[in-house]
Amino acid sequence: MDGYTDNDISHVVEADKAHVWHHLVQHKPFETGEPRIIVEGKGIRVWDQHGREFIDAVSGAVWTVNVGYGRETIADAVREQLVKMNYFAGAAGTIPGAIFAEKLIEKMPGMSRVYYCNSGSEANEKAFKMVRQIAHKRYGGKKTKILYRDRDYHGGTIGTMSAGGQDERVMQYGPLTPDFVRVPHCMEYRAADQGWGDLSGEEYGRRAADAIEEVILREGPDTVGALCLEPITAGGGVITPPPGYWDRVQEICRKYDVLLHIDEVVCGMGRTGKWFGYQHYGIEPDFVTMAKGVASGYAAIACCVTTEKVFDLFKSDPSDPLDHFRDISTFGGCTGGPAAALENMRIIEDEGLVENAKKMGERLMANLKALEAKHEVIGDVRGLGLFQGLELVRDRGTKEPVSEADIGKIVAGCAERGVIIGASNRSVPGLNNVLCFSPALIATPADIDAITEAVDGALTAVF
Ligand code: PLP
Numbered sequence: 001m002d003g004y005t006d007n008d009i010s011h012v013v014e015a016d017k018a019h020v021w022h023h024l025v026q027h028k029p030f031e032t033g034e035p036r037i038i039v040e041g042k043g044i045r046v047w048d049q050h051g052r053e054f055i056d057a058v059s060g061a062v063w064t065v066n067v068g069y070g071r072e073t074i075a076d077a078v079r080e081q082l083v084k085m086n087y088f089a090g091a092a093g094t095i096p097g098a099i100f101a102e103k104l105i106e107k108m109p110g111m112s113r114v115y116y117c118n119s120g121s122e123a124n125e126k127a128f129k130m131v132r133q134i135a136h137k138r139y140g141g142k143k144t145k146i147l148y149r150d151r152d153y154h155g156g157t158i159g160t161m162s163a164g165g166q167d168e169r170v171m172q173y174g175p176l177t178p179d180f181v182r183v184p185h186c187m188e189y190r191a192a193d194q195g196w197g198d199l200s201g202e203e204y205g206r207r208a209a210d211a212i213e214e215v216i217l218r219e220g221p222d223t224v225g226a227l228c229l230e231p232i233t234a235g236g237g238v239i240t241p242p243p244g245y246w247d248r249v250q251e252i253c254r255k256y257d258v259l260l261h262i263d264e265v266v267c268g269m270g271r272t273g274k275w276f277g278y279q280h281y282g283i284e285p286d287f288v289t290m291a292k293g294v295a296s297g298y299a300a301i302a303c304c305v306t307t308e309k310v311f312d313l314f315k316s317d318p319s320d321p322l323d324h325f326r327d328i329s330t331f332g333g334c335t336g337g338p339a340a341a342l343e344n345m346r347i348i349e350d351e352g353l354v355e356n357a358k359k360m361g362e363r364l365m366a367n368l369k370a371l372e373a374k375h376e377v378i379g380d381v382r383g384l385g386l387f388q389g390l391e392l393v394r395d396r397g398t399k400e401p402v403s404e405a406d407i408g409k410i411v412a413g414c415a416e417r418g419v420i421i422g423a424s425n426r427s428v429p430g431l432n433n434v435l436c437f438s439p440a441l442i443a444t445p446a447d448i449d450a451i452t453e454a455v456d457g458a459l460t461a462v463f
Contacts, residue, residue: 004039009049012037024061041069044440044447046420054415057439057451058422063234063266063387066293067347068440074298074343081339089333096338103345104303107275110284112308116337117329118300120265120291121155124228126304127261127287128159129327131226134259134313137323143225147215147258150185151236154228154263163228166236181219184211185233186241189380189391190399205244213252226259226287231277234266235424237434238382238389246281259310261287265302266387269293270348270441273358273385280384286310294341301337353441360443361385367452368437374456377402377463386443389424390435390455401433406462410435413458419451 016035021027037049046056046069059065067074081096088094101114115126128146135143148154148163155161156169162177164170165185184194186208191199196207216224227249233239253260260283267277268290274280276288287310291302317323331337348354361384368390372378379393392402392410407423414421422436437451 009037009039013049041065043068043070044443045069053418055419055439055447055450055454057414057419057437059438059440060297061420061422062292063271063436063438064292064297066269066271066441067296067344067351067353068442071296071298071343071347073347074296074340077339077343078299078336081335085335087333087335089328089330094333094335094338096335096342097333100338100342100345103342104305108288108305110307111288111305113306113311115304115306115325115329116332117302117304118331118334118337119155119302120263120289121157121160122329123265123289123291123302123304124154124163124261124263125157125159126327126329127226127228127289127306128163130287130304130306130310130314130325131259131261133325134310135225137313137316139222139225142222143257145179145181145219145224146261147181147183147212147224147227149183149229149233151187151233151239152185152228152230152263153233153235154230154265165233181215181224183215183227184208185236185239186245187233187237187239188242189382192399201242202244205242205246206248208241209245209248209252212249213256216252216256216258221256221258224256224258226261227253228261228263230263230265231267231281232272232384232387234387234436237391237424238387238436240382240384246278246283250283259286261285261289264288264290265292266438269296269344270354270357271385271387271438273354273361275354277384294344295337296340296344298344299334299336299340300331301334301341348441351442356443357385357441360439360441360445360448361388363445363448364388364437364452367448368455371452371456371459375459375463377459383437386437386439386441388437390437392433392435404432407432407435409462410455410458413461414454417454417457419454421451421455 013034038046039049040047044055046054105111117123132144150165152165154163159177161170161173162180188204191204199207262278262285264276286307288305295301314325368381372381377392378390379396379399380391382389394400394402411423424434424436
């Protein structure tokens with residue numbers, strides 16, 4: 001904490017307590033306690049106001065800092081770009097905007113166009129708007145419905161909340177936007193709750209996908225424009241669909257002329273051991289949205305990526321003033337975002353971080369499986385690459401979730417042991433029972449082992 005006196009730090013703590021409205025948390029405990037201020041970061045580690053060191057096993061709380069902290073080359077690239085040309089929007093392009101789009105598309109065969117904006121929510125909103133405009137242009141105002149899945153999350157705006165599968169994040173913010181329709185989740189661990197009988201593996205995957213077809217038929221295929229899914233559900237509990245699911249999903253979308261929108265806000269940019277989560281499943285999306293790892297939090301940038309086929313639908317009649325995408329994202333014209341994203345991508349490539357995420361993910365999975373064998377409270381281990389979760393239950397037979405208070409103790413116990421972990425939200429209030437791990441893609445075997453040792457210690461202490 002070079003350059004900060006103790007006085008400075010206590011002032012920062014007081015200013016934070018007095019004036020910052022923090023994301024996600026209840027503020028009552030802050031009235032008596034002290035907020036954690038993260039003062040510095042390097043690699044996978046961060047330091048708080050007391051100089052305490054932590055391994056950050058969640059990449060900045062919400063799965064963002066894929067290349068780790070303290071990357072001077074990203075800061076340099078952004079600085080250089082900002083002093084040369086910081087911003088221009090609208091019809092004019094910028095150098096980093098064009099070059100990052102080209103490099104991104106190289107990683108996404110079949111995709112073609114990048115629409116820049118600032119947040120995951122906004123990228124999803126852009127895709128929703130495009131779907132609606134296509135409905136008006138091509139289908140006489142029909143096909144405006146967008147399907148989303150129970151437990152998935154797509155953002156905090158009114159539009160994306162309307163596609164929100166986590167009830168507790170939505171239920172107090174209505175009325176929502178019409179024409180968003182929920183399809184059942186695809187979480188094999190909780191299959192019994194869905195009333196489809198005793199199915200597992202591929203059979204379950206296909207059944208969960210069939211449930212999407214049932215919704216399309218119920219709503220009327222001529223009313224359904226798109227299906228929006230996370231490749232692996234993140235905040236809803238780190239849910240990896242079983243084999244069979246995605247093939248069938250793709251088949252259903254094609255059969256009913258439903259556009260497939262994949263939300264890669266969390267899974268994108270190498271997190272799961274491939275550049276994008278959907279690339280594990282051989283699917284061909286019409287829209288891919290991304291944000292967090294695009295510039296690893298060094299700048300705010302998000303992208304809504306489409307195929308040329310989708311793009312073509314918006315350029316049919318130049319004489320019609322309504323016949324293009326009537327949209328702007330002011331800060332989509334910031335050049336700091338794509339400049340940071342270019343250097344972020346170079347680092348991921350040159351340091352082999354996609355491969356490292358795969359390798360370290362296998363180690364993390366093996367370690368978590370070993371914990372499962374040791375701790376009865378672990379009901380399920382899920383995930384892919386450096387994106388994994390542990391579902392904690394009071395009883396493996398009934399699968400009754402542990403309390404949120406116990407989850408809180410585990411998270412605090414890990415922090416006491418020098419590791420910051422996360423806990424995901426679930427659809428039903430009170431069932432916030434999945435521990436989340438998503439360290440930076442630079443994690444070493446020693447980091448992975450340190451993370452699991454902390455979890456082991458905290459589980460032993462609490463249960
Ligand atoms: N989509 C997914 C899968 C997310 O997890 C999130 C945020 O956590 C979002 C979209 C929204 O992103 P943002 O918070 O940048 O608006």
